[in-house]
Amino acid sequence: MNKLLSVLLAGTVSLFCMGQAQAAFPEKPINVIVAYAPGGTGDISVRMLAKKLESILGQPLVITNKGGGAGVPGFEYVMKARPDGYTISAPATPAFSASIFLRKKAYDLNDMSFVATYMINDRILLARTDRPYKTWEEFKAYIKANPGKVSIGSGASQEAVEVLRSVAIKEGLDVNFVMYKSGGEASADLIGGHIDACELGVGTAGYQAARKGDLNILLNLGAGEVPDFPNLPKLHADLGHPFYTSAPYAFILPKGTPEDIRATWENAIKVALQDPELQNAMLKAGFSPKFMTGEESKAFCQESVNLIPAMLEFNKKAE
């Protein structure tokens, strides 16, 4: 009798708690901190998702752009916030590599609470269609035939340039790497023919031109799928190169956020991504929607964060 009572009591209490937890979060507007200036891929994708998340969570999402410092200060602002689920960072992950490149300091991924990934921002290598090379193999041969004369641009990813540098070292290619400030600027110079190939994120102007057939895509530098080009060779998976660059755009909460709140968030993102309308809008914009749980996102990020120092070491040795 006593046992039964205690079981019943425990059951009621836990039911009560669950009910409370569900009613409790979220009960006020949520701050989403985008650590980049408005208008970029990261900002636009979060805004697309936010609209759907608002209807799932039942609370308005207030998006604040805390730009500057390559996304590091904005990300750290959230990590220092109160871990109650009302301040969340997205797309947080680019800050990981930025911190390594800018100040040689890697984050400990245990110091934060991964919620979920909503898209993978892969880097791809593009070239003009009127060039004599249409594939990665042909491009390699072209570089070998014209040592020192080929310039590859970068739409502002230091990590992607290092990946390409490691490829050049491994394959014995003599190329020039031209850094740009943004994907838009690099796209213009690629389309204008001032550089021979260019590395860009999906969703940039160059990528849109490729979808229309005005540019060729030679290679995927990342590990994800590019929806419009399923047969694109992947540097790591298909060509066996040891390094790659892939940024899963994820929502991240400060360390110490209660698990049920994190799970509410994770589930909301999962449900949001199942919406065909959102899927469609993202694909139309050139983004690659992909859901990964917090655990999966963390493992994915851990792997790419571990790769960077090894890659830098590899590139340094060759110099």
Place this chain on the structure above:
Amino acid sequence: MFESLMTALGMVLDWQNFFWSLFGVTFGIIVGAIPGLSDTMAIVLLLPFTYYLGPIPSIAMLMGLSKGGNFGGSIPAILFNIPGTPQAMITTFDGYPLAKQGKSGKALKTALFASVTADTASDLVLIFLAAPVAMVALRIGPPEYSMILFFSLIIISLAASGSPCRGLISTGIGLLLATVGCDPETGTLRFNFGFIELADGISIMPMAIGLLAFSEVLLQAERWYKERNRNRTEAVRLSRPGTDDDRLTPAEMKLCLPTIARSTLIGSFVGIVPGIGTTVGAYLSYIWSRKKSPYPEKFGNGALEGIAASEAGNNAVNGPNLVPLLTLGIPGNLAAALILGGFMIKGLVPGPQFMESNAPMLYALFAVLLISNLYTLIVGGIFVHYARKLTNIPKTVLFSCVMLFSFLGSYVNNSSLFDVAVMFVFGLVGYLFSKLRLSLPTMIVAFFLGSLLEHKIRQSLTISRGDWTIFIDRPIACCFFVLTVFITLFYIVRLTRGRKAARP
């Protein structure tokens, strides 16, 4: 074609377009007129609204904001010597002296007339010449860019202020400040004094607010302190309604027209090259108009053409700036980047595809641009009528408000307190600059062209493997290089002659 036009007409003739465009223009003028808040910020604030609107009304609102904001900035520039937006800083040169002479009404109306005329002309450039303009824009690669920037910098340092030496010093300081942040090639931090917040360089908004608005507060406070016993302060007189001081006479309008035409040309060219920006357009137009004027000494003391040149020059940038956005999907400036975001959220991807598959929408968009111009004229006219009376606000109250908005404006940009500190530091720098009679506008322009110049020169040299002849190998680049050398020589000759003549 005809069918597309009819569809477009159907899309345009919707009350929503007219309403949101009006709303955008009005809000834009208000935000633009408040020092520290800019048109870009107005777009950021209202971007979430566009979720709930159709594509054409949302673009109508965003364009209205941008156009209204651009004009709004000239109101405080003329009335209080504080540009509401950075691009209006050239308008202060002649606008404020006119206001002090009791001709604020005339000055504001000149600004409005020049803004709207040049804006409309540059929109026509966008509508009819989008394809050729895009072709030219694509021809401009890193070496061409470098030489165009080099040319602009030389002109601005030598010709802008009375003394080429002070101009060069101002440019030098601007270029030095531009090196703060990140090495563009290796991506490592440099000159950031341990602040990770400076990794992207000094933010231009808080810096401009500090230099232009906050330093003016300091200067005014100093003046007030010095004159407090004399019990009189230099006040801006109100222009009396109905008199010639209050309006723009047809004769003056005619006088300004050639200036506006010239400035539209310069502004449009600046607009083709993405990233150079409205302030440069205004500055170069101003310099050229002064050069062309039969009485250059009047510039800086209240020449109507000075205002016309500045306003026409900065508004003419806007039309062509949209060309790369619509033809290639590449935003030419921050406002265009935000508008691109607005497009993409709506599932529209600007670029070559867009031109072909959404022709009616494109025509509708053009129509909306012209509607916004009309609204700027009407709403701007109403604002000008009432804004003149703002000069009656006691200076102590006015500058307290400016100070408040300086703090607010520098904070909201990145929601960062660090930026408020940046604003404060540059307020002091601006004060020192005024005391040393160095040119603030030259320094600001040099600052934001500086990082672009470094970037483009290093990109060119990477492509050529360190071979400097890349800058004279290509026709466009070579042309600008020769122009730069010619202008520099011209100034050296003039200076040495002037010195010889000064000697007995």
